[in-house]
Amino acid sequence: METKKYSYDYPHPAVTTDCVIFGFDGSDLKVLLIERGIEPFKGKWALPGGFLKMDETAHEGALRELEEETGMNNAYIRQFHTFTEPGRDPRERVITIAHYALVRLQEVKGGDDAAQARWFTMDEIPPLAFDHDRILRMAQIMLRERIHFEPVGFELLPETFTMKQLQNLYEAILDVHFDRRNFAKKMFHLGLLIQTEDMVRTSPKRESQLLRFNKEKYDELKQKGFRLEF
Amino acid sequence: METKKYSYDYPHPAVTTDCVIFGFDGSDLKVLLIERGIEPFKGKWALPGGFLKMDETAHEGALRELEEETGMNNAYIRQFHTFTEPGRDPRERVITIAHYALVRLQEVKGGDDAAQARWFTMDEIPPLAFDHDRILRMAQIMLRERIHFEPVGFELLPETFTMKQLQNLYEAILDVHFDRRNFAKKMFHLGLLIQTEDMVRTSPKRESQLLRFNKEKYDELKQKGFRLEF
């Protein structure tokens, strides 16, 4: 502990990136948590995260964390808040730049990380290490607000999906209920959906049509500036 | 440079808070800038900001900056993004937690700070130091989005104001134009405005009614959850 190689005239906080990784299984919104293997909070569940390297941006750091945990390297990821309470880490002053990521559950392979990782639905989240409860709650709020400006939901769905799944997703994110017919009408009216030829046997008795996200149309709309009404 | 008193096993970035301070003069949205007195970027205009103290949160740091520059200690202030590009400060690695503040121009006394400070309208902003151009642009975008969830505009207006001023403000923030009658209709319909008895001679020829923000009603609506449509 005598070999502290990095010295400054003024005290500097440590900086980490944390990542709230959201996934969707067709009915429920889920979050990936890691069981901590070391103190502090050993054995508790926590958000994936780690120290920012000196030559990477927070965005790159968060992507790195995400890849370590999920093997994904092209996910949607967005910084939403930086948490700075002086006492939030018992070891030293640590501020964390928090992100949320949206991933397709189907594409997630287990992470490299030896760490214990598990997906939790939003209503079975255990108490978390540090101030991660608060970070998670705020991630949910920010995602909920974001959906009014970007069709973020499509980042969570597979290539093709059913209208029912899309509605489940919006309902899970916004925590509201929509009328089935009105929801479909509105979604089609936005023009962001393409109907495919394919059907899928969704459950015991019925098959349903598969949809696809119209990215070209979205990019076009984004140019002009638009709002998603929900 | 030998007396570096603060040492760590791993390199730590320096952390600052920067503050985009918005004001409104009845017609135009303005931003408070500081002329830098020291290198780097000496003589250039920049956002007010400074190093985060080890015992304060970013919010407290931003409030402190704000008070130094404007003498205000109760303004609306909100963190919106943390900028982390490794090269953004030529001296050392500095990340900055950026905030925007909304203040009432009438209440701003000159700051304590000896620094040269000036209000600029949004279309006369000079090139700024560091990456502050980018920070300012993003502040504007975030404020624009925020107004869909909170009636932030009232933070920028005096206690009483005219419908014209309110409309000017919304038009300045959103960079759009509204029909005068439809705008008034919509605002009254939200129920967030109280008509006062008073009139004011706003300009050459005519007097107009003064309005007041209905904070109780707003708090009530916020409880239930609501959206501001624009």
Add this chain to the structure above:
DNA sequence: TCAAAAGTGTTCGCTATACACCCATGG
């Protein structure tokens, strides 16, 4: 008397919402 600002209402079209019946399938 002209120019500038403010006050005021109506119409039209669209969208949001509420709502019910039919069909196909598997058990």
Add this chain to the structure above:
DNA sequence: CCATGGGTGTATAGCGAACACTTTTGA
């Protein structure tokens, strides 16, 4: 034949957008 899930259409109400004339007053 029953239960489940998916598909489909209509009627109503409310909101958003477009739009013009009158009044006041100071220059």
